[in-house]
Amino acid sequence: MAEIIQGRTGAWEAVIGLEIHAQIISRAKLFSGAATTFGAEPNTQVSTVDAAFPGMLPVINRHCVEQAVKTGLGLNAEINLVSVFDRKNYFYADLPPGYQISQYSRPIVGKGKLVLDMPDGSSREIGITRLHLEQDAGKSLHDQHPTLTYVDLNRAGVALMEIVSEPDLRSAEEAGAYIRKLRSILRYLGTCDGNMEEGSLRCDCNVSVRRPGGALGTRCEIKNVNSIRFVMQAIEHEARRQIELIEEGGTVEQETRLFDAAKGVTRPMRFKEQAHDYRYFPDPDLLPLTLDQDWVEALRRALPELPDAKKARFIADYKLSPYDAGVLVGEQASADYFETVAKGRDPKLAANWVMVELYGVLNRLSLGIERSPVSAEALGGLVDLILDGTISGRLAKDVFAAMVETGKGAAAIVEERGLKQVTDSGAIEGVIDSVLAAQADKVAEYRAGKEKLFGFFIGQVMKATQGKANPALLNDLLRKKLAG
C-alpha cells in the first residue's frame, strides 16, 4: 500500500524502517540478579554490576536468551547458534560502565519476516533484518532540578530485544500496523508485555523520502517514540518536513531527531554523541553464546499458536471473514474469549456478539478483555438462549446490558424479568388479530400496496408483547393474516 504524498513539485513516497526495543519479560536483569519490576523507588533495583562498580562482571540470564530465541522463532527468523556480545562504547550519565553490552556483528537472531494485516483485508510481508539482545540504560530525569540531571539506574541492565525491520514500510499507517502486529506476536509469546506507556516497547523510526520507486534518500532517525499514535504522527511530520526541505532546495542531513508530542513535530537532538564512533568490540568478560540445535527445536515445538496461524484457522474452521478473524486474533485473550463463546455454537453469531456488543461495552468502560464484566462462558449462555429461541436477538441486547450491569447470567435475567419469548402461535395470533382490528385503515393501505407498513405492524405486535414474540413466527403469522 505505497502511499503517495503530493508535494509542490510532484509525488513522493516515504521509506520507513523501525527499530523496536522490546523489554524482555524476566524476573531479573540480563547480566545481573537485580529485579526488573516497573515503578520501583529510584535506584532500589540496582546491583553493583548494574552500577558498574570496579571489578563487577556480567553473567547472562538463561531465561532472557530463551525469550529472544522464542521471539526469533515467532518471527520466522533464522536462529544463530553462535552469537557474540559486543561492547558499544559511549559516555552518558545513565550508562554506568561507559558501554552497553549489545550484539553487533553476530546477533542471536537473523533474517525473519512479519505479515501486516491492512484494514482493507489485504496483507503485506515486511522483512525483519535481525533481532539482538542488549542491555537497557538507566533513566535520566532532566526536569527535577534547575541545574542537575537526576539519574535512576533501576532500568540499567534490563534485557531488551532490539528488533530491526527492513526499510519496507511505506506509510505511517503501515508503521502503525507493523508495531501492532509485532506487539501482538510478542504478547502471544509472552516475551514482552508490549506496554508502551511504561516503556517496555519503544520505537526508533528511520525515515527518508524519495520519488516513487526512485533512489533512496538520506534518512533521519527519530529516537524513542513511545506510542503508536506518536510513531505515526512523527513519521507523518518527518516525511512532510523532508519533502518541504528538498522542495525548497535544501538537503536532508543524516541526524538523530526527537519527537515533540506536545507540538507534533520532530526536532534535532541537542545532545550529540561525538561522531557516533561506538568502537564495538567483543566483550572480553563474556564468551560467545552457543546454543544447541536440539534446544532451539524444543522451543520451536513449544511455541503457542501465533496470530497468523490462528487467523487462518479462524477463517477455515469458523468461516469468519479475514477482517473479523484478524480483529479477533489481535490479542490472545480476545481470541481465547471468542473461541470459548463459539465452541459448539454458531461461530458467526459468536463473532458478532464479541466484536459488536462486547467490544462496545469494553470500549465504553475502557476495560481490557481480561477484565470483561461478562465472562466468555456467560456470553455463551446468552448466545445459547438466542439460538434455542428463548429470546430474540433484540431482547438479547437488553439482557446483555443487564448482564453487564448486574453480573448475573442470561438465563437468570430472562427468568427474573419474564423475557422468555412467546412461541405459542395461538397467543401471537390473538395479539395480531387485535392489532389489525385496531388499525383497520392501515391494513387497508397495506392491502392496497403500501407494503412497507409490514414493519409497522411488526412493531405494534412487539410493543403489545413487550418484545417477546418470536420474530420468525410473528413474521410468518402476520404475513398470512395480512394476506387475509
Place this chain on the structure above:
Amino acid sequence: MALDKATVARIAILARIKLPRSEQEHLARELSAILGWIEQLAEVDTAGVEPMSSVVAMRLPMREDEVTDGDCRDKILANAPAAAHGFFTVPKVVE
C-alpha cells in the same frame, strides 16, 4: 601511522579526557612512536586466521532467572560524589 594533533584531539574527546592544546603535539609524537612500533605486526601474514577474543575453551555459562541482588540503594549511593533524593546527580543535560 603518524598521529596528527587533530586525531589526538579527536580520540581525547572520544575518551573524555581533557587534553590541553599545549599537550597535543607532545602526545601526538609519543603515541605515533608507540603505534609505529606496533605496526611491525604488518610483517606477519594473518590472512584467514580467526581472531581470538578469549582463550577460554568453554561455553558461555548461564544463570537462572532469579532475583538475587539489588534492593541496596544505600550501598549503591554510598560512594557517589553527588546524590539527592535517592538519585545520582550530574550537571544538567539538555537532550
Place this chain on the structure above:
Amino acid sequence: MGALTDLTIAEARDGLAAKQFSAREMTEAYIAAMAAARPLNAFLVETPERALVMAAASDARIARGAALPMEGMPLAIKDLFCTEGVLTTAGSRILERFMPPYESTVTAKLWQAGAVMLGKVNMDEFAMGSSTVTCAHGPVESPWRRPGDNRPLVPGGSSGGSAAAVAARAAIAATGTDTGGSIRQPASFCGIVGLKPTYGRCSRWGIVAFASSLDQAGPMTRSVRDAAIMLKAMAGHDPKDSTSAPQPVPDFEAALTGDIRGLRIGIPREYRLDGMPGEIEALWQRGIEWIKDAGAKPVEISLKLTKYALPAYYIIAPAEASSNLARYDGVRFGLRVPGQSLDEMYENTRAAGFGAEVRRRILIGTYVLSAGYYDAYYLKAQRLRTLIARDFAAAFERCDALLTPTAPSAAFAIGEKQDDPIAMYLNDVFTVPVNLAGLPGLSVPAGLSRDGLPLGLQVIGRAFDEATVLRVGGIIERAAAFTAKPAFPAGGG
C-alpha cells in the same frame, strides 16, 4: 629459629601446628615489620586492627584443632583487589576514597582459608606499568640495593608493592595480578616466587579490571611450596565470573614431588634476544643444566612469533582498558572534578584522575578501536593472538613445560626508562606471550646479576597444568639455592 617474619608459609604452618608461636604473635611481628617498611611505600593502607582480630580467630581455630590451609598467614593485598570496607584505589587518584561494598572472590577465599589481612599494597596505576612508579601514591622502592650503591631501585611492576612487601619480610606472601607480567617480573626483580595461573583458574570477580581477557590473579611468595599452598586457596570456579573455569583444583603442594625425570622441557630459541645481557643468557643456561641434572630432557623448540607478542599485547590490552576504564566518570564513585556540562565534568575528572601512563593507554586503546582502524590494529592483533596460542600448542606437543628467563634484565633505578614508554614495555617481552595464550607461568629466583640483584627464571606450562609448572619450579628453586637477602630490612643482604 630466626625471626618469625623469615618463615615461609609452610614453615609457619608447622610452627603454628606445633604451638611454637601463636597466630597473634606472628601477626604482631608482621604489623611491626609493615610499620618499619614504610620507607618503601609498599603499603597504601595498613589494617592492623583487622589483622589482630583475624589472627585471634586463627588462634581459636588452631586451639580447636580446626586449622585451615592458610591459617594465620599475614598477607599483603594488591590494591587492585576490592576489599569490603577497606579503601581500594587501584593506585589511582580517580578511585580516591572508594570503599567497596564487597570483597573480591580471591581475597574472600583467602580469608575463608584462615589468612590474615595486613593491608593493601601499592601498584602501578590500574596495573599499567612494569616499575610501580606510575602510582598516584608515589613510587615503591625495592628493598634491594646494588651493593655499594644506595640509589633506590624499582621493585618491578605492576605488583611492585606486593613484591617489595614480601621480599622485605613485611608480609609472608601477597596477592598479585598479572596481565602481561605484573606478577612474574616484580617477583624476578625482588627475588621472590610469583605465579600467574592459567587464565580462568582464579576468579576475576571483585578485581579492578585492566584487560579482561588477560588479567589473572596469583600468589607472590618466598618459596615455590608457598605458591602451591596459596594458589590452592585462591583458585576455583566462580559462577560470578563467566570466564572462570569449572575445573577441579588439585592439591598443588602434593605435586611438588621433586621428581622431574623424563619430563621434556622446551627451550624456545626465539627467547634469545639480540642485545640481551650475557648474564641473563648464562642464568638461563644454568637453569637448563639444573633440569638436566634432575633427569629432565631439554628440547629446543620454536615460538617464532615471540617478537610480535608485545606489539599485539599493546593493542589488545589498551583496547580493553580503554573500555574497562570508561566507568571512572565521576558519577557513582571516586573522584569528580566539576564542569559546566556533563561532558566537561567527565573530561575534567578523567584528566585529573588518571596519570600519564593510563591516559596514554586509554588513548591508544580508543584509537585502535575507532572507526577505520579496528581491522588494521585490533583485529590484526587478535589474529596474531590466535597464531601465538597455536605456537604454544604446537610446542606443548613436544614438551611438558618451557623454561625461559623471566625478564630481560635485573631491576633498574627509579627514574630510569621513564621517558621511553617502549623501553619500559620491553620488560615484559618474555612474560606477555604467556598471557596472550592464557597459560600458567611461574618466576623462581635463580641467581644474582653482576650487580648483585635477583634474576628469575620462568617456567611455562600447559593450560591448567600449574602442578607441573610448580614441580619444575621446585627443582629450579632447590638447585639455585637462592639465599640472598635484600638490603632492607637491615641485617639482610
